[in-house]
Amino acid sequence: xxxxxxxxxxxxxxxxxxxxxxxxxxxxxxxxxxxxxxxxxxxxxxxxxxxxxxxxxxxxxxxxxxxxxxxxxxxxxxxxxxxxxxxxxxxxxxxx
Numbered sequence: 130x131x132x133x134x135x136x137x138x139x140x141x142x143x144x145x146x147x148x149x150x151x152x153x154x155x156x157x158x159x160x161x162x163x164x165x166x167x168x169x170x171x172x173x174x175x176x177x178x179x180x181x182x183x184x185x186x187x188x189x190x191x192x193x194x195x196x197x198x199x200x201x202x203x204x205x206x207x208x209x210x211x212x213x214x215x216x217x218x219x220x221x222x223x224x225x
């Protein structure tokens with residue numbers, strides 16, 4: 130997927146890498162992969178996926194604005210349980 134020359138494919142490949150790093154307990158690598166994934170997903174206009182990854186990044190880096198950005202997106206969309214969305218979309222972190 131990472132070899133595809135599309136914004137969403139590169140973003141999705143980094144998304145998967147972030148989940149793998151998190152599952153292996155490599156939090157700093159997961160955070161780095163999340164930041165790279167977000168760049169591609171935002172540019173590809175994949176708001177839901179970006180919001181899920183921002184939530185995960187906020188869990189790893191509480192001082193960042195990522196968690197607040199994610200919460201705002203989910204509230205605007207009327208999502209009742211953002212934690213479940215993140216757990217389903219980005220597994221491998223502490224809750225999933």
